[in-house]
Amino acid sequence: MLDLENIFSDSAKAMKASVIRELLKLIREPGIISFAGGLPAPETFPTEKIKEITSSIIEREGAFMMQYGPTEGDPNLKAQILKLMKNEDDYPFDNENVLVTTASQQGLDMTGKLFVNSGDTIVVGVPTYLGALQSFSAYKANYMGIDLDEEGLITSDLEEKLEAIKKRNEKMPKFIYVIPDFQNPTGITMSLNRRNELLRIAYKFGIPILEDSPYRALRYSGESIPTILSLDKKGYVISMYTFSKTMLPGLRLGWLVSQNKEIIQKLTIIKQGTDLCTPPFTQAIAAEFVKLGHLETQITNNVAYYKQKLKFMLNALEKEMPKIDGLSWTKPEGGMFLWVKLPDHMSADDLFPKAVKEKVAYVIGSAFHCNGKGQNTLRVNFSYSTIEDIDLGIKRLAKVIKDNA
Numbered sequence: 286m287l288d289l290e291n292i293f294s295d296s297a298k299a300m301k302a303s304v305i306r307e308l309l310k311l312i313r314e315p316g317i318i319s320f321a322g323g324l325p326a327p328e329t330f331p332t333e334k335i336k337e338i339t340s341s342i343i344e345r346e347g348a349f350m351m352q353y354g355p356t357e358g359d360p361n362l363k364a365q366i367l368k369l370m371k372n373e374d375d376y377p378f379d380n381e382n383v384l385v386t387t388a389s390q391q392g393l394d395m396t397g398k399l400f401v402n403s404g405d406t407i408v409v410g411v412p413t414y415l416g417a418l419q420s421f422s423a424y425k426a427n428y429m430g431i432d433l434d435e436e437g438l439i440t441s442d443l444e445e446k447l448e449a450i451k452k453r454n455e456k457m458p459k460f461i462y463v464i465p466d467f468q469n470p471t472g473i474t475m476s477l478n479r480r481n482e483l484l485r486i487a488y489k490f491g492i493p494i495l496e497d498s499p500y501r502a503l504r505y506s507g508e509s510i511p512t513i514l515s516l517d518k519k520g521y522v523i524s525m526y527t528f529s530k531t532m533l534p535g536l537r538l539g540w541l542v543s544q545n546k547e548i549i550q551k552l553t554i555i556k557q558g559t560d561l562c563t564p565p566f567t568q569a570i571a572a573e574f575v576k577l578g579h580l581e582t583q584i585t586n587n588v589a590y591y592k593q594k595l596k597f598m599l600n601a602l603e604k605e606m607p608k609i610d611g612l613s614w615t616k617p618e619g620g621m622f623l624w625v626k627l628p629d630h631m632s633a634d635d636l637f638p639k640a641v642k643e644k645v646a647y648v649i650g651s652a653f654h655c656n657g658k659g660q661n662t663l664r665v666n667f668s669y670s671t672i673e674d675i676d677l678g679i680k681r682l683a684k685v686i687k688d689n690a
């Protein structure tokens with residue numbers, strides 16, 4: 286028998302199966318309405334277009350697609366990515382500012398590898414994306430958690446904490462991880478003032494920022510706010526984007542971008558050791574999809590579709606939820622999630638099996654807290670379920686909360 290406890294690395298030993306994976310196992314029973322996943326609605330997938338593109342480009346560039354490709358990414362896809370970014374802002378970027386990744390989860394892992402030694406600290410929101418905590422924890426990171434309010438990360442708290450570290454002459458955090466647009470899990474968008482403040486603080490203390498914005502294109506109301514990347518004048522920001530939420534997650538495609546080419550070069554070397562290159566096969570499909578204007582159409586359609594689902598869910602919450610002190614939820618302007626706060630004495634962790642019994646599921650909010658708190662919070666996804674299921678699921682959730690208040 287292998288004595289794996291003695292053979293596994295310290296990092297592997299530190300890795301635990303995510304709470305979400307365990308919970309998701311419970312909700313595979315028939316009849317359960319799940320607001321737990323973070324999945325795009327499958328009916329939005331552009332199956333026919335992908336079929337056509339795939340067969341035509343196999344004929345046209347089959348040998349290229351089936352071969353290994355450059356670690357930096359397919360130049361055709363990079364050209365399309367640069368065009369997409371140009372439409373968004375007047376970025377002065379070229380190919381060397383961009384690294385195509387096997388979706389943004391790989392970007393998180395590689396950034397961890399780039400910056401984190403065992404015991405280093407990373408600044409994260411409380412709450413933040415669980416998958417990022419998983420990636421960074423593999424490098425044995427510690428966390429400095431900063432609370433969010435309706436304007437996003439509370440930058441004055443961050444500055445105070447960093448001042449205190451400086452005074453004690455301790456080591457500064459390695460980077461600041463933020464999800465400024467329709468954050469996973471809360472749906473909160475960081476205000477322009479906070480984005481500027483975050484940059485000012487990053488410059489003051491010499492800390493890079495990792496801006497993760499998978500939901501940015503999915504805005505249903507309100508005005509778009511400049512990316513932190515576009516506000517950065519000194520090359521402190523690395524941004525991550527993905528085609529997962531706008532095109533389809535199965536392609537596993539995203540990109541890292543920074544004004545700072547030295548960072549992109551180092552990440553490219555890291556990527557080489559990780560998977561040599563992102564699949565040329567999927568990159569060629571995506572490049573053609575964007576080039577033909579299908580992404581633009583897809584985003585317009587998805588925005589209209591998800592906007593309707595969000596509106597429906599917010600109306601259902603307003604109508605069905607019991608009127609009890611301390612119960613509230615966010616009203617996001619985009620993305621895929623909203624965040625429910627229960628009264629302090631209630632626990633979404635304890636409520637979970639009762640919700641499953643009532644045939645509705647969510648993700649417990651504590652899973653997104655690096656500090657073990659947030660037991661009275663939960664995340665609800667509105668992009669995946671049908672309107673009928675949103676209606677019924679919110680009725681069930683409201684009943685569970687009311688019965689246990």
Ligand SMILES: Cc1ncc(COP(=O)(O)O)c(C=O)c1O
Binds near residue numbers: 388414
């Ligand atoms: C904030 C955030 N970052 C990264 C990811 C990973 O996305 P992907 O690897 O599909 O691009 C997700 C997925 O839900 C996410 O919500």
